[in-house]
Structures are given as C-alpha cells and as structure tokens.
Amino acid sequence: MEDEQESIIEQEEYEDGDKPLSTRYRPPFRTARMQIQRSNVCSRAYFVVVMVFFHVYILNVIGLLLYVHYNNGPGELVSADGDTSAASVSQGGTPLPSPTPVSEELHVEDHSQSFSLPRIEGIRVGHVQQVSLVPDRMHEMKTISLKPLLFEIPGFLSEEECRVVVQLAQLKGLMESQTTTTSQGQEESNQPLLSLSTEEVFSLLDLNQDRLLQKQEIESHSRSRDGTWLNPDNLRQILTGLEACPTGMLTLEDFRRVYDISQHPGRQRRGKLRSRFKQRSKHTWLYQGQGSHHVLHTLRNRVTSLTRLPSTLVELSEPLQVIRYEHGDFSNAHHDSSPSHSETTCAHTRLAGNTSALTEVSCRYLTMLFYLSSVEEGGETTFPVADNRTYDEQALVQEGVDLIDTQETCGRGNLRIKPTAGTALLWYNHLSDGRGWMGELDEYSLHGDCPIRHGVKWVANNWVNVDPDSQRQARYQRLVAQRKQAKPGMEEHYQPLSHSNLHQDL
Ligand SMILES: O=C(O)CCC(=O)C(=O)O
Numbered sequence: 001m002e003d004e005q006e007s008i009i010e011q012e013e014y015e016d017g018d019k020p021l022s023t024r025y026r027p028p029f030r031t032a033r034m035q036i037q038r039s040n041v042c043s044r045a046y047f048v049v050v051m052v053f054f055h056v057y058i059l060n061v062i063g064l065l066l067y068v069h070y071n072n073g074p075g076e077l078v079s080a081d082g083d084t085s086a087a088s089v090s091q092g093g094t095p096l097p098s099p100t101p102v103s104e105e106l107h108v109e110d111h112s113q114s115f116s117l118p119r120i121e122g123i124r125v126g127h128v129q130q131v132s133l134v135p136d137r138m139h140e141m142k143t144i145s146l147k148p149l150l151f152e153i154p155g156f157l158s159e160e161e162c163r164v165v166v167q168l169a170q171l172k173g174l175m176e177s178q179t180t181t182t183s184q185g186q187e188e189s190n191q192p193l194l195s196l197s198t199e200e201v202f203s204l205l206d207l208n209q210d211r212l213l214q215k216q217e218i219e220s221h222s223r224s225r226d227g228t229w230l231n232p233d234n235l236r237q238i239l240t241g242l243e244a245c246p247t248g249m250l251t252l253e254d255f256r257r258v259y260d261i262s263q264h265p266g267r268q269r270r271g272k273l274r275s276r277f278k279q280r281s282k283h284t285w286l287y288q289g290q291g292s293h294h295v296l297h298t299l300r301n302r303v304t305s306l307t308r309l310p311s312t313l314v315e316l317s318e319p320l321q322v323i324r325y326e327h328g329d330f331s332n333a334h335h336d337s338s339p340s341h342s343e344t345t346c347a348h349t350r351l352a353g354n355t356s357a358l359t360e361v362s363c364r365y366l367t368m369l370f371y372l373s374s375v376e377e378g379g380e381t382t383f384p385v386a387d388n389r390t391y392d393e394q395a396l397v398q399e400g401v402d403l404i405d406t407q408e409t410c411g412r413g414n415l416r417i418k419p420t421a422g423t424a425l426l427w428y429n430h431l432s433d434g435r436g437w438m439g440e441l442d443e444y445s446l447h448g449d450c451p452i453r454h455g456v457k458w459v460a461n462n463w464v465n466v467d468p469d470s471q472r473q474a475r476y477q478r479l480v481a482q483r484k485q486a487k488p489g490m491e492e493h494y495q496p497l498s499h500s501n502l503h504q505d506l
C-alpha cells in the first residue's frame with residue numbers, strides 16, 4: 001500500500017515535466033519525498049509571486065523616476081544673457097547640458113508648458129549646486145533652509161548691475177512705503193488708533209461674514225504685516241479659546257468670552273485698538289519688458305533661467321520692486337504671498353478673475369530678493385521660523401516675544417541673512433500641490449527685515465505670480481495673448497499693488 005502511494009507520487013513528479021525521476025535524488029523516507037514535492041510546487045508559486053513583485057517594483061521605480069524627472073528633478077537650466085549653449089545646473093561641479101533658449105518675447109502658445117511648475121531641489125541645508133547664469137562663469141547656489149525652500153546665490157548681480165538698478169530707481173523716484181504711524185518710534189506707534197467694540201472687532205475678523213470665526217480667519221489676520229489692532233496676547237487668547245471650542249469655530253458669544261478685554265485692562269485700555277509699526281522704507285517699481293534697460297531685462301531672463309519656470313509666467317509677473325532702507329528702517333515679518341480662500345482672487349489674474357470675490361490678493365509662487373548694497377550693521381533678512389519642526393501661530397506670539405515684530409525680536413529668529421551686494425535669495429512662498437502646480441502657502445516662508453543700524457540697504461524683489469487656480473491662470477494667459485494679437489507691440493503689464501496694500505492683504 002505504501003509502495004503504491006509512493007509510485008503515484010513519483011509518477012506525478014515525472015509527469016510534471018521536470019527531470020526523470022531516475023536522475024533525481026531519491027530520499028530514503030516517503031515523508032521527505034513529499035516535502036520535496038511540496039517544496040517544488042511552493043518554489044514555483046514562490047517564483048511567480050517574486051516575479052510579479054519584481055515587475056511591480058520595477059514599474060514603480062520607473063514611474064517614480066519619471067515623476068521626479070518631470071516634476072522635481074534636477075532639471076536643466078539655461079544660460080541667460082542669450083547663451084543657450086552653456087551648461088546649467090549640476091551637483092558636484094559638473095555642468096549638465098541644457099540648451100533651452102530663453103525667449104525675449106512672450107510665448108503665447110506654450111500654455112501646456114505653463115501647467116507644470118518646476119521646483120529646484122534643496123537636497124539638504126548646506127548643499128551647493130553649480131548654476132550657469134552668465135556666459136563666462138558658474139555660480140554657486142546654496143540651500144539655506146528646506147522650510148521654506150530657500151537658496152542663496154552670491155554674485156547673482158555684478159557690482160555694475162547693482163549700481164545700474166539703484167540709479168534707475170533713483171531716477172524713477174522712490175515713494176514712502178506706507179506705515180501706520182509716524183516715523184518717531186515705537187512709543188508713538190502705540191498711540192490709540194480706533195475705538196472698536198468687541199462686536200466690531202469680531203466683524204472685522206469675520207472675513208466671510210458668516211457670523212462665525214474660523215481658525216483660518218484669525219490666522220490670516222495674525223499674518224498681516226502690520227499686526228495692527230490685535231496684539232500678540234489678544235491673538236493668543238483667541239486662538240486658545242478657539243481650540244477649546246468643540247466646533248472649532250467661535251460665535252460672537254464665544255468671542256466675547258475669549259476676547260474679554262476687561263480682564264486685561266493694561267493690554268487694551270478702554271478697548272482702544274493700537275497700531276504698531278509694520279514697515280518703514282521707500283520703494284519704486286521698474287518694468288522689465290521690451291524697451292526697458294538691458295540690465296533689467298537681463299535680470300528677468302536670469303530669473304527665468306534659474307527657476308526654470310515658463311518664461312510667460314515670469315514675463316507676466318509684477319515688475320521689479322526696488323526698496324531703500326535708511327537708518328532705523330525695517331519691515332515686520334510677513335508672507336509675500338497669500339493663502340487662497342474662496343473669498344479672495346489673485347490680483348495678477350483679475351482680467352480672468354471671478355468678479356464676485358471680495359478681496360484681491362497677491363499670489364506669488366516665489367520670491368527672488370536681490371541685495372543691491374551691503375549693509376554695515378543691521379538690515380538682515382530674517383526668517384524667524386525657518387526649519388522649525390512645526391509651525392505654530394501661537395509660538396510666534398508668546399508672552400513677551402512677538403517674532404513678527406522685527407524691531408524688537410530680530411535677534412531671536414531662526415535664520416538671519418546679512419545683505420551682501422550682488423547676492424540673490426530665492427525662496428518658494430508656496431508648497432507644491434503634489435500635481436506639479438502651486439499648492440498651499442508655505443507658512444515657514446515668514447520673513448522680515450531687521451532695522452538698519454548703520455549704512456543704507458538697497459534691495460529688489462522679483463516676484464513670480466501664479467494663480468493657485470491653474471485654469472484661471474490659463475484663461476488669463478489666453479486673454480493676454482489675444483489682446484497682444486489684437487494690439488501687437490503692446491505689453492500687458494501687471495498693475496502692482498502698492499507695497500503697503502500688499503502687506504495689508506497678507
Ligand atoms: O529687505 C528685505 O530683506 C526683505 C524685503 C521683503 O521682504 C519685502 O520687501 O517683501
């Protein structure tokens with residue numbers, strides 16, 4: 001009986017199409033043979049499973065590589081200043097070939113190209129990449145922080161270019177950047193501004209006027225550069241109250257409780273709202289399109305090259321803003337761009353915008369800040385929460401320390417960059433939406449500048465405007481293209497918000 005069983009097993013083994021049994025190892029015991037039989041079947045199944053996993057793995061790797069290549073990869077840079085044959089970005093010093101010409105004209109046809117926004121990879125803090133921006137030299141671009149993604153490029157402008165931009169700004173004439181106070185200092189800036197009831201304050205905070213205060217609404221106030229009428233303690237009280245609220249929203253009654261100014265008579269005497277300094281400087285705007293000074297034009301091309309953004313986006317963005325800070329001048333910490341709400345619309349795409357939106361705001365995917373002068377003492381650009389592990393609105397305004405207030409707390413920021421003539425900073429104000437377009441505001445991009453102690457500081461801002469609604473951005477670009485076709489030679493100009501408007505919008 002046992003023999004019979006054995007021969008059946010053996011026969012099956014042979015019929016399976018493997019080697020003849022005679023050539024096989026014949027184990028002395030039946031149980032062992034059965035195990036071998038099972039292990040053959042198992043190893044085939046195992047082989048199939050492994051192969052399937054292997055293929056899935058390979059496909060995943062290919063997919064990932066393609067994703068990285070088209071979205072975030074260390075793509076190609078183009079040499080600006082007309083040199084399209086030069087190499088571009090590389091890591092470790094070897095330039096990569098990258099011949100994509102930067103056009104002097106608006107690319108009205110390349111909408112498809114416009115719908116992916118490349119991002120430079122930071123790799124890690126301290127990482128240095130070689131970039132080719134001018135024909136005869138390479139520049140080094142160093143990662144300064146990952147949150148926000150921030151780079152420093154020394155020598156982005158030559159001494160002569162800095163001088164030209166400053167002179168052009170002086171020729172155009174600088175205007176006062178609006179401040180909420182006179183320029184006599186903090187004392188005076190604390191003068192009462194308005195006397196508002198708690199209900200009026202509630203209404204001001206209630207951006208969408210739904211009679212409920214959401215965290216977003218309170219936070220968007222706390223972000224404003226002027227930081228005016230809610231002091232840090234008020235803000236902290238309100239946010240704490242909101243967090244204790246199970247609905248996550250405050251009704252007017254809840255608000256009354258958390259905004260109980262009578263408990264803190266010293267902080268908000270008689271309910272007077274106080275304004276504080278937000279900034280002090282002078283600024284002007286310089287157009288960079290056709291007919292502008294070649295240095296301005298070149299600078300814009302260099303921005304396109306470095307950022308690898310579609311040239312249309314850069315060309316349709318705000319003009320160059322040049323700012324001069326003198327002794328004591330500064331600006332409070334702020335975000336250059338705005339969080340997107342249903343009630344807001346981007347100023348730059350207003351042509352294609354939703355007219356029912358309440359507020360126009362600045363939508364700035366990235367900032368390029370150029371230092372046009374070195375400063376002897378003070379005037380550092382500060383990123384108070386750069387590379388924090390977490391971003392916490394409340395931590396910004398803890399008792400006695402208001403990181404927004406650069407006049408008082410500049411030294412406490414996480415990162416401070418000393419202005420050096422010719423150096424450029426590049427940072428992304430927004431995260432990616434994960435699909436290659438602009439996503440949420442990067443809270444960590446909060447920055448300001450410390451008061452000038454000695455010397456004069458000149459800087460210029462090139463902001464690249466992008467609408468978080470890619471369809472609206474596309475519509476806007478189509479409209480501009482149509483207008484351009486109808487009126488050749490006319491350049492569509494972004495109408496800049498004034499510097500002060502901008503920061504009230506934040
Ligand atoms: O001047 C600086 O260092 C920063 C300027 C700035 O943040 C701005 O103008 O928005």
Ligand SMILES: [Fe+2]
Pocket residue numbers: 334335336447
């Ligand atoms: Fe800024």
